[in-house]
Amino acid sequence: MAERPKSVWSSISFWKRSAAWVTGFSTILLIWLTFDTMSQITMGSDADLQKGVTKRVPAPTVINYHIDYKMSEKRGHEVPVIGEKEPFFGKEWSPKEAAKLLHLGKLTIQAKNCMNCHTLLGNGAYYAPDLTKAWLDPAWSDKGSMMAMTGKSTREEAMAEFLQHPSKYPTHARMMPNLGITAEEAKGIVAFLKHMSAIDTNGFPRNFGKEEGTTYAR
Numbered sequence: 001m002a003e004r005p006k007s008v009w010s011s012i013s014f015w016k017r018s019a020a021w022v023t024g025f026s027t028i029l030l031i032w033l034t035f036d037t038m039s040q041i042t043m044g045s046d047a048d049l050q051k052g053v054t055k056r057v058p059a060p061t062v063i064n065y066h067i068d069y070k071m072s073e074k075r076g077h078e079v080p081v082i083g084e085k086e087p088f089f090g091k092e093w094s095p096k097e098a099a100k101l102l103h104l105g106k107l108t109i110q111a112k113n114c115m116n117c118h119t120l121l122g123n124g125a126y127y128a129p130d131l132t133k134a135w136l137d138p139a140w141s142d143k144g145s146m147m148a149m150t151g152k153s154t155r156e157e158a159m160a161e162f163l164q165h166p167s168k169y170p171t172h173a174r175m176m177p178n179l180g181i182t183a184e185e186a187k188g189i190v191a192f193l194k195h196m197s198a199i200d201t202n203g204f205p206r207n208f209g210k211e212e213g214t215t216y217a218r
């Protein structure tokens with residue numbers, strides 16, 4: 001009686017070889033992706049900003065520039081556009097000062113656990129508005145209501161005032177609690193929010209500022 005030919009699917013050496021190839025290919029792919037990601041998330045420098053080189057994560061000194069949010073037809077969503085220089089809390093910040101201010105903002109945001117209610121760069125909760133692009137929220141512009149409400153004449157001062165006394169400026173059904181934030185900490189947070197809004201997040205959060213009621217206080 002002739003032996004039936006063995007199917008390739010039941011051959012042990014076939015599966016061993018396949019496993020080795022798949023593991024090898026995935027390893028190379030992961031190494032390549034790691035380097036590709038590193039270059040995308042590495043912070044730019046002040047020199048990049050001065051030369052107009054666009055980095056996905058700009059230098060802390062981006063707080064010295066006007067930031068716009070414009071539709072990119074090519075990419076199908078909005079992207080942050082870094083514009084002309086503008087004073088931030090009345091001055092231009094050196095790279096050292098800007099980094100220190102941002103650091104204070106980051107520490108305060110962590111210490112007060114803003115992510116308990118808000119989302120930052122995809123992490124956190126949706127009890128309160130997403131903060132990723134909060135700096136660009138029209139409510140804080142000269143056409144919005146927050147400058148008049150807080151009696152301040154710049155976006156950064158209005159935000160800092162709100163952060164120190166949120167319960168004085170209630171707008172939605174939900175109110176942000178008073179977290180005991182100092183004037184200096186508020187400045188740091190606003191710097192952090194401005195820097196974060198300048199990060200190219202591939203249009204996340206989607207539909208920011210377009211749908212009625214998704215943004216804060218119109």
Ligand code: HEC
Nearest residue numbers: 109112114117128129134137170171172174175176189216
């Ligand atoms: C207990 C929940 C809670 C915590 C914690 C909290 N917030 Fe809020 N926050 C809110 C709510 C609710 C609103 C909406 C308030 C309103 O519309 O009147 C808000 C609004 C805001 C806004 C305005 C949003 C916009 O789109 O313009 C900013 C900025 C903000 N919070 C920053 C912070 C920061 C920074 C922290 C941490 C230091 C923080 N919040 C912690 C609940 C919270």
